[in-house]
Amino acid sequence: MSVLFRVPPIGQARQKEMMKSAISFAYKETEQGPLSGHFFLPEGHQEGDERTLVLFFHGGFWDSPMITQFVPQCLHFASRGAIAGVIETRLQGVHGTGPMEAIEDVDAFFAWLREKSEEVRLKLDRLVLGGTAGGAFLALDQALRVPGKDKTSSVENPPAKALILYSALVNTTAPEIAARFPQDGLAKKFNPLRRPRRHAPPMIFFHGRRDRLTPFPALAKFARKMKWRKNQVEIVDYEKAEHSFFNFNVSEFYFELTTKAADHFLVDLGLLEPNPFDDVV
Template sequence: MAESVLSQTFYPSPGGQELPLRLFSTAGAPRGAVLLFHGGGWLAGGPAMFDAHGRMLADRGLLVASAGYRLLGQGAASLADCVDDAVAAAGFFTALAAGYGLGPERIGLGGGSAGGQLALAAVLSRGVGAGALALFNPALDLRAPLPALTGSDQPLYTVLGLDAAAAGALSPMAMVGPGAPPCLIQHGTADRVVPIGQARRFQQAMVAAGNRCRLVEYDGADHGFFNPGAANADGVDNADGVDWCAATADVAAGFLLEHLKTARGAG
């Protein structure tokens, strides 16, 4: 199989900026597509954070994009601005993927941590069409206490400058309902930022609403375990020798290709 090629373009943000979108493709016709949003607590990070996954997913037959978005304090006045950018990026990528013969039902959305929240908000709250969701330790409940980030039992939304009502409107846990696309969550059991309990509750809520939601747990893995070179929760290298970056890319590729190929119009 041909190696993936990285290119970069820009999409128009509702805030007036041109924001980066990194694209991974191969010479062959893609079997599906996925748009990813990076993590960093809505305060930091950039689309290059998904370069490793972008290459591996593209090598497995997907057209892959990783989008930047306005960060809080750096163009985004609120978390809603970040969601607006995610929706705009999805629209831009949908048009781009159409040039490869891929309709919206052949496109998945995903992201890590804060980026997972953006992907979920775009699909579950803002009506962005997607054939599947692929998430890596996503932030699922902005109303839950997160001592690792707040230093107390304060919920995450207090750090983000939100009130309880706004946090509820932006929390994926509050968005669960019937009709969601198939969803994959990969999460570490030792995550100290977004505890595994959040992922388990979200998965249960999705299934109870009649949706397909698969949760894959990685024993001993901390937050961000899917990034290249990530360590265990105790700060040492992954003791079992598994390359979590490659493993999570394999699982995500299999899930996406399974569900996107069965979408309407798939070849």
């Protein structure tokens, strides 16, 4: 039986059970404790195996910890031969911080990973980034940086080969989101809607048309801007779905639909092998 059906319904016991098979590394120390990456390995993984690395940033708006949110997706991609992980960043509810600190933490994670790549055996040449809401924003921030001439950051991290984003935050100038930035100017500067670029990695977005936290029209506008610049952008939208629709503990139906579509997306890009069970009737 899958771990997803064995875990307790709520609380620390659920989190402990879901993280039991993860290998964790602390990449940064804070006054409130370490920030870690938690990784799920494919069965039979051997040192030196060439694997796609799928990294997720959890949702919310840089406020509360939800580190287990993408464990179900991680378990799926690990079963498909990838190494999958969830990455912690600083949060308002724990560290008294906001989006700018979370961006710094993602950069710190990649700096740590480059330094420790031989030790932790994680390679970055087949990198996929994923996330939802504020976590999707963190993934987009990495993908929208223009090497050598970016106006938001001088840090150049390993380029992602693809993005898988759910209920993504693409407009940081909405009042309730802009208020989380230390300055209005930063909310504008880092706004994905203002940062379309050419030669971005392929992206797939899963979004509910009834999403009131990250409204669908903003995503549609962002996608048009990116497609005009000849980028590969796919939107899979769901007419009656709301913000959290894709989570395993919200809807197994939508979880299965979105996970299978994300899987096919990576197969088409050559980042996963075709799933032999897709042909089973």
